[in-house]
Amino acid sequence: MRTADLSKTLDHTVLAPETTREDIERACERARALHVAAVCASPRYTRVVADRLRGSDVKTCAVIDLRPGHGAREQIAVAERAVCDGADELDVPINLAALRAGAFGVARDELVRLVRAVRTCAANDARGRVLVKAIIAASLLDEAHVRMACKIVADAGADFAVTCGGVGLPVAPEDVELMRESLPEHIGVSTSGGVRTVSDVQAMISAGAARVGTASAVDVLEHIRATNSRLPS
Numbered sequence: 001m002r003t004a005d006l007s008k009t010l011d012h013t014v015l016a017p018e019t020t021r022e023d024i025e026r027a028c029e030r031a032r033a034l035h036v037a038a039v040c041a042s043p044r045y046t047r048v049v050a051d052r053l054r055g056s057d058v059k060t061c062a063v064i065d066l067r068p069g070h071g072a073r074e075q076i077a078v079a080e081r082a083v084c085d086g087a088d089e090l091d092v093p094i095n096l097a098a099l100r101a102g103a104f105g106v107a108r109d110e111l112v113r114l115v116r117a118v119r120t121c122a123a124n125d126a127r128g129r130v131l132v133k134a135i136i137a138a139s140l141l142d143e144a145h146v147r148m149a150c151k152i153v154a155d156a157g158a159d160f161a162v163t164c165g166g167v168g169l170p171v172a173p174e175d176v177e178l179m180r181e182s183l184p185e186h187i188g189v190s191t192s193g194g195v196r197t198v199s200d201v202q203a204m205i206s207a208g209a210a211r212v213g214t215a216s217a218v219d220v221l222e223h224i225r226a227t228n229s230r231l232p233s
Helices: 003-009 021-034 043-053 072-085 096-100 104-124 143-156 173-182 198-207 217-229
Strands: 010-014 038-041 059-063 089-093 131-135 160-162 188-192 211-214
Touching: 003 010, 003 198, 003 217, 010 021, 010 188, 010 217, 021 038, 021 043, 021 217, 038 043, 038 089, 043 059, 043 072, 059 072, 072 089, 072 104, 089 104, 096 104, 096 143, 104 131, 104 143, 131 143, 143 160, 143 173, 173 188, 173 198, 198 211, 198 217, 211 217
Parallel strands: 010 038, 010 211, 038 059, 059 089, 089 131, 131 160, 160 188, 188 211
Antiparallel strands: none
């Protein structure tokens, strides 16, 4: 396998709570060199990431969480600010509490409003299309709720459904397979959480993931490059 065959499948996540600006800048430089799909970081670093990646083929992704006491309005405000700061992609969680409580209309309507707000903000800023990747936390849901979450993502017009937010929640290939089966073909599956090795990445891609988010993206690609360099020509 060549790094070029895998690089645009990988999102390099830099989401640890202790992440510093220096960590972000270093991650961006390594991501540029290896041409990964995106660098995914907290919205507070979106402007830094966008500046560091300007002129490259690597996208800026802001990962938006739901903080205690924040609702749909605050989430939309953070998303709009991230677009203005230069985000090409947004990872946003759906309302998991509403979904698990059976309030499917609430979860859908909140995501619809966010997608529309992002599209409008991007258009007003002459940014072109900003991808919305909706996080459904598949590992915390049963099969019926995963299928419903995927329907909500499709109905809202998001571009990807994401297994989880990438910190603390493991993901299994079976989650990816179920999501891929439950989504229309034009909506991608992105996976994150517990993916650390080349074999982990390959398992997720084989299960149907179009994107794989991992803090080890650079290490995975450098491992492949090192392995290839030892092969006889």
